[in-house]
Structures are given as structure tokens and as C-alpha cells.
Amino acid sequence: MEIVNTAFRLFAESGYSMVQMKDIAEACHISKSLLQHYFPKKIVLLSTMLNELMLSAFTYSNEQLTALSSEQRTMIQMSFLLRTLDENPKIEHFIRDVFESPELTTELVLVSLDWLEAIGVEGETAAIRYAINFSVSGGMAVFFKRKLLKASVEAISENIAQSFYLLLGKDVQKINQVYLSTAKYNTDRYYQHFVDYLHTHATIDLSSEIKI
Template identity: 85%
Template sequence: MPRKRNTQRRMEIVNTAFRLFAEQGYNNVQMKDIADACDISKSLLQHYFPKKIVLLSTMLNELMLSAFIYGNEQLTALSPEQRTMIQMSFMLRMLDENPRIEHFIRDVFESPELTTEIVLVSLDWLEAIGVQGEAANIRYAMNFAVSGGMAVFFKRKILRASVELIAENIDQAFYLLLGEDRRKIDQIYLSTAKYNTDHYYQQFIAYLHEHATIDLRAEIKI
């Protein structure tokens, strides 16, 4: 029972911190602010999460894994390449349509340490679904494609770049660096077109609302 209470308390802290980070930005929220919002002492907060970056890393893992579980349960009949392309498209659209989540993710990508955390979580998923390649090569390709792609995404309005185009280029860069033929990549992307619709996207968001360990109702509209 104590372990269950500890797990519940940890997730209450994560949810509260997520709301504060989304509303105010990671750099503007201090550990004392989180403790006050949770109605606990700062020392108790640090018992669960010694540093703010540890709390954010935990939060990031929960968010990413929730999105990946969707693919593991709903897209199992598709190839690894199709699954990565569909999920990249869905995740960028989610950020585009929900400013609080974009605000939160922008803060993450401003930190090299947290960008690495995103890459590591993504690597575990790519390995689990069977993406082929040496681990070092996959990591390099992921770092290059995602870091560059997200830099463009955050400036998409200035550059007049569509979310769909950015997602496609992130996927193409990733698989080209792994040695895939461009024509094959284009064919795979075309095969995912039927999933890039409002119907499938809403299924994805509904799934996150139902299964995510972090309460996303206030940040992600459905």
C-alpha cells in the first residue's frame, strides 16, 4: 500500500508540474512553485524528484511512451516505416493545434540534455518495432532529423511551411541517413496517406486522453 501511495503521489506531482510548465514555461517555474501547487514542502518534492530536470525527464518519458503505445496497439499491421511516419505526422499536428503542448516541447528542445532524452526514448521504441540499422547510426539519424526538423517546425509560420511537409521531411531525412532508397521512402509515405486524416488523428488524440498517465485534458483538445 505505501508503494501504491508513493506512485500516486509521484504522478500527482508530475501532472501538476506539467500543467505549470505548459502554462508558464519550464524556465519560469521553480521547484518551490511546484511544491506550493502540490501543497507539499519543497523537501518532500525533492524526495521524489531531486532536481527539476529529473521531474521533466520523467514527464517526457510518460508523454512519449503514451504516444508510442498507441502505435504498438493500433498500428501493429503496418511496417516500422509506416508507423514512424504516421506517428510523426500525428505528433506534429498535435503540437500545432495545442499551443500549450508546443510551448512545453519548445522548452524541451532548447535543452540539449532533454533533446537527448527524447532521442533515447524514441530509440527504444524504434528498436522495439523493428527499425533496421546499427544503434549508433539510428541515433545519429534520429538526432539529425528530429533536431533539424523541430527547429523548422517552431519557425513554420515565418517559413510558411506546412506541418505535413515538415513531418515528411523529418521522416525522409531519418530513413535516408539509414540508407533507404528515396523512391522507397516516397512509396511508403504515400501508403500512409489514408491515415493522415481527421478521423485517424482524432482516434489518436482520444487514445491519449484515455491511456496517458499524464492528464492531458486541459492541454490537448479533443
């Protein structure tokens, strides 16, 4: 975890492509060969971080929002994740690198797919996977250009969640009702609780990347 935390800080500060394995080894005060014993390639290290971060975020929903429907939890989680990226440039920098890699985007989809199935989102696995790929890839492309497009984080979050459920064949009126029912959770109070939870429970040290 010391290696993972150190590499995460370097990737967040400088970008994935600018950080070499020797840089990570030097920052950890170990040899490059020892680093590669644990993580043979840089992308394996990044994939590990992605899994740890996503699982920490999803665990919050599993533990704190259990009384809500799977649709509500999905919409709230998307809103919280995008707001976290918007308010913390280092995390956004890290996630932008993830979406530039088809391999890591696939990894993110697989983690998300496991979570959606675990909370009971209905639909064939292939259909859910298609809906994730389509809505999240398109939504994040808009998110990274939000200033140019003058698009709000709230609107992008809503569009991603709505397009996901529309692709699964959900009724538009029902989707709108679910969205309205999540409004109280998308407030500073609930968001702050989410951030506090990440700082306390995440396996990766987020103290310098996510503001409290």
C-alpha cells in the same frame, strides 16, 4: 503522479524556466523538501514527464498500427505528434522547452531509439541514433519557425521522416511509396482516434492541454 501532473500544467502554462520548485510544491500543497524527496531537481521532473508522454504516444502505434511496417508507423507517428503540437499551443510550449535543453533532447532521442528498435527499424544502433538526432533536431527547428518560413506541418513531418530513412540508406523511391501508403491515416478520423487514445491511456492528465 499528482506532482507530475501539477508540474506539467505549470510548465505548459508558464514555461520551464519560469517555474521554480517552490511553485510546484505550493501548487501540490506539500513542502519543498517532500517534493525534492521524489524529484531532487527540476530537470528530473521534466525528464519524467517527457518519458511518460513519449511512451504514451508510442504505445498507440504499438497497439493500433501493428499490421503496418515500421517505416509506415514511423511516418504516421511523426505526423500525429507534430499535428498535436500545432493544434495545442501549451504542448508546443512544453516541447519547445525540451529542445532548448541538450540533456532533455538526448532523453527524447533515447526514448525514440528504444521504440524504433522495438518496432524493427533496421540499422546499426549508432546509425539510427545519428539519424534521429539529425532529422528530428533539424526538423523541429523548422517546426518552431513554421509560420515565419511558411512551412506546413504536413511537409515538415514528411521531411523529418524522409531524411531519417535517407540517412539510414533507404531507397528514395521506396520511401516515397511508404509515404503515399500512409496518406489515409493522416486524416482527421485517424488523428482523432490518436487524441482520444492519449486522453484515455496517457499516465499524464492531458485534459487541459490537448483538445478533444
